[in-house]
Amino acid sequence: xxxxxxxxxCILAVCFSLNLNAQILEPVKWESEVEKISDTEYKLVFTAxxxxxxxxxxxxxxxxxxxxxxTYFEFRGQDDxxxxxxxxxxxxxxxxxxxxxxxxxxxxxxxxIFEQRxxxxxxxxxxxxxxxxxxxxxxxxxxxxxxxxxLSLDGSAIEKKAVEIDERSKQxxxxxxxxxxxxxxxxxxxxxxxxxxxxxxxxxxGGLIALLTPCVFPMIPLTVSFFTKxxxxxxxGLFNSILYGLxxxxxxxxxxxxFHVLDSVDPGILNNISxxxxxxxxxxxxFIVFAFSFFGYYELTLPQSWSAAMDDRAxxxxxxxxxxxxxxxxxxxxxxxxxxxxxxxxxSSLTADGGAMQLxxxxxxxxxxxxxxxxxxxxFPKWLNTLPKSxxxxxxxxxxxxFIELALALKFLSNADLVEQWGLLKxxxxxxxxxxxxxxxxxxxxxxxxxxxxxxxxxLGKGRITTGILxxxxxxxxxxxxxxxxxxxxxxxxxxxxxxxxxxxEKASECPLDLNCRKxxxxxxxxxxxxxxxxLLDFTGWACVNCRQMEEQVWSKSEVYDMLKDNYVIISLxxxxxxxxxxxxxxxxxxxxxxxxxxxxxxxxWTALQTTNFEDNSQPYYVLLNSEMELLNTTNAYEPNxxxxxxxxxxxxxxxxx
Numbered sequence: 167x168x169x170x171x172x173x174x175x176c177i178l179a180v181c182f183s184l185n186l187n188a189q190i191l192e193p194v195k196w197e198s199e200v201e202k203i204s205d206t207e208y209k210l211v212f213t214a215x216x217x218x219x220x221x222x223x224x225x226x227x228x229x230x231x232x233x234x235x236x237t238y239f240e241f242r243g244q245d246d247x248x249x250x251x252x253x254x255x256x257x258x259x260x261x262x263x264x265x266x267x268x269x270x271x272x273x274x275x276x277x278x279i280f281e282q283r284x285x286x287x288x289x290x291x292x293x294x295x296x297x298x299x300x301x302x303x304x305x306x307x308x309x310x311x312x313x314x315x316x317l318s319l320d321g322s323a324i325e326k327k328a329v330e331i332d333e334r335s336k337q338x339x340x341x342x343x344x345x346x347x348x349x350x351x352x353x354x355x356x357x358x359x360x361x362x363x364x365x366x367x368x369x370x371x372g373g374l375i376a377l378l379t380p381c382v383f384p385m386i387p388l389t390v391s392f393f394t395k396x397x398x399x400x401x402x403g404l405f406n407s408i409l410y411g412l413x414x415x416x417x418x419x420x421x422x423x424x425f426h427v428l429d430s431v432d433p434g435i436l437n438n439i440s441x442x443x444x445x446x447x448x449x450x451x452x453f454i455v456f457a458f459s460f461f462g463y464y465e466l467t468l469p470q471s472w473s474a475a476m477d478d479r480a481x482x483x484x485x486x487x488x489x490x491x492x493x494x495x496x497x498x499x500x501x502x503x504x505x506x507x508x509x510x511x512x513x514s515s516l517t518a519d520g521g522a523m524q525l526x527x528x529x530x531x532x533x534x535x536x537x538x539x540x541x542x543x544x545x546f547p548k549w550l551n552t553l554p555k556s557x558x559x560x561x562x563x564x565x566x567x568x569f570i571e572l573a574l575a576l577k578f579l580s581n582a583d584l585v586e587q588w589g590l591l592k593x594x595x596x597x598x599x600x601x602x603x604x605x606x607x608x609x610x611x612x613x614x615x616x617x618x619x620x621x622x623x624x625x626l627g628k629g630r631i632t633t634g635i636l637x638x639x640x641x642x643x644x645x646x647x648x649x650x651x652x653x654x655x656x657x658x659x660x661x662x663x664x665x666x667x668x669x670x671x672e673k674a675s676e677c678p679l680d681l682n683c684r685k686x687x688x689x690x691x692x693x694x695x696x697x698x699x700x701x702l703l704d705f706t707g708w709a710c711v712n713c714r715q716m717e718e719q720v721w722s723k724s725e726v727y728d729m730l731k732d733n734y735v736i737i738s739l740x741x742x743x744x745x746x747x748x749x750x751x752x753x754x755x756x757x758x759x760x761x762x763x764x765x766x767x768x769x770x771x772w773t774a775l776q777t778t779n780f781e782d783n784s785q786p787y788y789v790l791l792n793s794e795m796e797l798l799n800t801t802n803a804y805e806p807n808x809x810x811x812x813x814x815x816x817x818x819x820x821x822x823x824x
Contacts, residue, residue, distance in 0.1 A: 191309055191784055193220040194302050198315045206289065207251075208319060212239070212280040212298065219304045224272035225254060225280075228261045234271045235301040235310075235708075235742055239280065242295045251283040263581075292320045301707075301742055307784035307804065308710040310741050310773050312763065331754050331762070338753040338765075342778045346789075348797035369528035373535025376504045378563045382496075382536065404545060406489055411537035413493035418533030422526040446582040453575035460568030462561070462619035504536075559629065561619050562611075566633070569607040573600055580664055593664045594671075597647035597656070600663075604641040608634050652679065655722040657808075678717035679727065683736035687775070690737030694793040697735065700822040702815075703789040704738040705776050712804045713786040723808040729815050739772035741785060747771065790818035798822050 194214050201209040214222060225237045239254050257278055261270040284294075296315040301308060331339075376382055459465065497504070576591065576599055583591045591599075609615045611634035613623040646653035647663065650671040656663065677683040683704075684690035694701045706713040720726055730736060745768050746752075755763045755774050765771050777783050780801060790798040798818035805811045 191782075192311070193217040193304070193309065194222060194300065194311060196298070196313045196315070198296075198317055200317050200319055202319075203283070206286040208284050208286075210282045210284060210294070210296065210317060212282075212296070212315065214274070214278040214280070214300075216274065216276055216278065216302065218276070220302050221273040221275045221304070222278060222300050222302045224259075224274070225256055226272070228270040228272065234264060234269060235744075237280075237298065237300040239282070240297040240299075241282070241284075242297060247288040247291045248284045248286050248294070251285055254280050254282040256280050286319075292322055293318055303710065307712060307786065308707045308742070309783050309785070310707075310769060331756060335753040335755070338751070339755045339774075342755070342771075342775050344775070344779050344795045346779050346791065346795045346797055363527070365524045365527040366531040369531025370535045371531075372528070373532040375567070376532070376536060377539060378560070382504070407545075408541050409489050410493055411541040413490045414496065414537040414540070415530065415533040417493055417497050418536070419526060419530040422529045443582045446578045449578040450575050450582070453571050453578065457568045457571040457575065460564050460571060462565070462617045559627070562630065565610060565617055565620070566607065569603055569610070573603045576600070577662060583664075591664060592670045593668050594648050596663045597644055601641055601644050601648075604637055604644065608637050608641065611637065652722065652724070652727060655718060657719050657722055677736070677738070679722055681721070681727075681731055681736060683738050685738055685740065687737060687739065687772075690735055691793055694735040699733060699735045700798055700818055701789075701791045701793065702730065702734045702736045703791055704736055705741060705772065705785050705787040705789075706738050707740055707742040707785045710742075710785045715806070716786050716804065720806065720808045720811050723812070726808055726812050726815065729812060729819070733819050734815070739775070741769050741773045741776065743767060743769040743772070745769075790815070790822075792822055 194216050197213040197215065199211040199213070201211060203209060216222060223235050223237055225239070227234055227236060237256075241250060244250070257274055259272050259274060261272050263269075264271045294315075294317045296317065297312065298315070299310075299312040301310050303309070576596060580591045580596055583589070606615065610617075611630050613626065613630075616623075643658075644656065647656045647659075648654070650669070684693060690701060690703075693699075721730060746766055747768060747770075751771075752764070752766050755765050757763055757774075757777070763770065763774065765774060773783065776787065780787070780789065782801070784803065786804055788802040792798060798821040799814055802811070802814055805814070
């Protein structure tokens with residue numbers, strides 16, 4: 167379970183922190199082209215070049231009552247000049263389920279081409295203006311964006327109209343400036359960035375667990391003895407054992423190559439696989455089958471003819487090639503034990519949308535852990551005497567893994583349930599089933615339940631008792647997850663159970679964790695003055711994945727939660743809020759690059775507010791202020807370390823009191 171949990175969420179987010187000197191991010195670069203079809207017909211082509219790791223949404227919501235952001239094209243000046251022939255086309259990509267919006271969405275990665283055919287009404291028209299509005303996200307932040315295309319139909323130079331900003335717009339634009347002071351007091355904050363090396367280490371941990379199974383553990387002394395005794399020279403035997411370990415490592419690393427091919431054909435295919443209902447149900451069934459195999463009700467093996475053929479070739483060929491076939495034979499023979507663990511690794515990589523490289527890192531770590539003992543014990547043969555003897559404890563390990571596989575199977579069923587909204591595995595039902603599985607595992611470890619391959623239990627060993635106590639503690643940890651309280655979050659398991667909003671309980675507040683927040687700047691400032699509290703200015707978004715991660719995993723921590731609840735006024739400004747401002751509050755705003763943005767929605771206003779005052783356009787983004795707009799600490803972004811985030815809040819509170 168540790169492997170699955172860590173692989174699934176420890177690697178999801180790239181830690182990201184910005185200070186006041188941060189640049190405005192532009193992950194999407196737009197290009198345009200005009201293709202002439204006839205004297206009156208043209209095809210307009212708009213290409214979004216999207217930075218690696220980022221994506222934009224489709225023009226079309228998949229569900230009628232959905233809330234996911236859309237990419238929107240506005241073809242200006244149509245009227246008597248031209249007409250659109252059909253709808254704007256976009257790449258064909260399968261929808262995936264978005265847990266934030268609880269709906270299916272279409273996302274584009276790397277490159278997205280939109281095309282629109284037009285027919286001229288005014289034959290003298292030679293220039294068209296097209297406006298596109300979109301939202302781009304990665305695993306850590308979301309950014310609203312827009313771009314204006316000026317297209318020449320006849321190849322002539324583009325004439326951009328001078329935009330005049332009226333006095334009312336100038337005044338409202340100036341009102342965006344909060345006159346925040348105190349920048350010079352605070353230094354840049356940095357957060358350590360996680361890498362694929364984390365996945366490698368977790369895959370290595372999975373390989374170590376696989377070593378303790380009945381299919382692999384007895385092979386270590388047998389194989390090492392073969393290499394050290396079959397060769398007349400100790401150096402040659404050592405070399406062969408090192409080569410054997412190298413081939414084991416390569417075999418498992420190379421198993422991920424097909425997924426690189428899939429990823430290159432369609433960068434979104436692995437994520438599509440992870441959210442496909444049919445495949446998730448298939449994974450669920452496979453894991454159930456693996457679990458009962460571990461329990462000893464049947465044996466899952468690859469065809470015996472495969473291992474026999476590999477073994478025969480190893481004996482006949484000899485040399486380097488023979489050693490390779492020996493390593494391949496081990497991989498085939500041990501499949502009944504390593505297969506479920508590898509399945510977990512595969513499922514984790516796909517579900518995490520980590521792509522093929524993360525899968526390669528995990529598989530490489532797994533292969534290295536399996537390979538090391540064969541080399542180390544060949545280098546130091548006396549170590550073999552320290553190995554525990556094979557026995558019933560190996561079957562105990564296998565049965566424990568069976569319970570874990572059973573628990574992990576529910577994750578895949580939960581994925582399918584979320585996509586289809588069946589309501590079968592609401593969060594509390596899921597956790598309840600895990601509690602039942604945990605109790606079953608504890609009863610097994612203490613000898614109250616037996617499986618087919620278990621012998622008579624004479625006495626409880628230290629290993630069984632220690633492991634049993636750990637799982638008792640785990641079951642106790644799960645119990646608050648059944649409640650409708652702030653302790654129900656189960657932060658350590660974030661990503662395993664369904665999200666907190668997929669609950670049997672009704673949620674009373676629209677604010678994160680039912681905290682008392684304001685979603686309007688002026689209201690929040692007035693409340694801060696009235697209560698004499700500092701402000702946590704929270705630039706967030708409905709489509710911001712890591713905003714939800716911060717709320718569910720960091721804000722939910724008891725000390726952080728109490729700090730926010732008792733000492734801060736939270737002002738949450740959603741930059742993707744599409745509710746329109748009243749006509750008297752809409753205005754034109756000149757951005758730092760000289761372009762003009764019409765502020766029509768609340769989200770437009772909060773985006774402009776953030777970029778004007780903090781020269782940053784990513785979310786989540788946190789600012790600590792007093793009601794006089796004095797900065798109380800460094801600005802902060804995605805900070806998954808709850809202790810560090812708490813210290814940041816404490817420092818802001820101390821500076822406020824001064």
